[in-house]
Amino acid sequence: MVVSITVSKISVVKALFIPDVPGTNIPPAPDGQPPLAFTIDAAAFLGAANCPVELIIFGSAVASIPHGIWISLPLGSIGALTVSKQLIMPALGIFICSGLLGQGSLTLQIKFSDIFVSCLPTAIAQVILIQAACSDTGTAEHLVPFLLPQYIVMLCVMTASMAFTLILLFG
Incomplete structure (x- = not known):
């Protein structure tokens, strides 16, 4: 949780995970998403299995x-x-x-x-x-x-x- 809060407060690091962060200019990955967006997708995929x-x-x-x-x-x-x-x-x-x-x-x-x-x-x-x-x-x-x-x-x-x-x- 500490790492998540820290990442969310540093806009340059935040832009590595989510698109359209104001004040940053991180080039996108080949799929058009931020370079580390796959980690968010993987976490969402695994989190969906929690309840079942x-x-x-x-x-x-x-x-x-x-x-x-x-x-x-x-x-x-x-x-x-x-x-x-x-x-x-x-x-x-x-x-x-x-x-x-x-x-x-x-x-x-x-x-x-x-x-x-x-x-x-x-x-x-x-x-x-x-x-x-x-x-x-x-x-x-x-x-x-x-x-x-x-x-x-x-x-x-x-x-x-x-x-x-x-x-x-x-x-």
């Missing part, structure tokens, strides 16, 4: 849960986390952003994305990190039961929250 790969890993983690473990799980904790993350957080996101509506401090797009992010469940990246580093067996069998109900509830909560948000912002 995370869902594949999450699915494999769900499939690796033993069948008898569901009875012995702390269902109260799982339910409390699901309710707080999927019901209370979106309500707070809508409440806070609707309070900022009249002040003009944020654009509509930022308010919409803030409310959208408040509706998202806990990150699947936690499963990946636990499988890669923290677990001796390479499984995340205790984390997946906490995430699975959030993704199930998210379908209804996110649809309702986004519909309400669109009415709030544009209605």
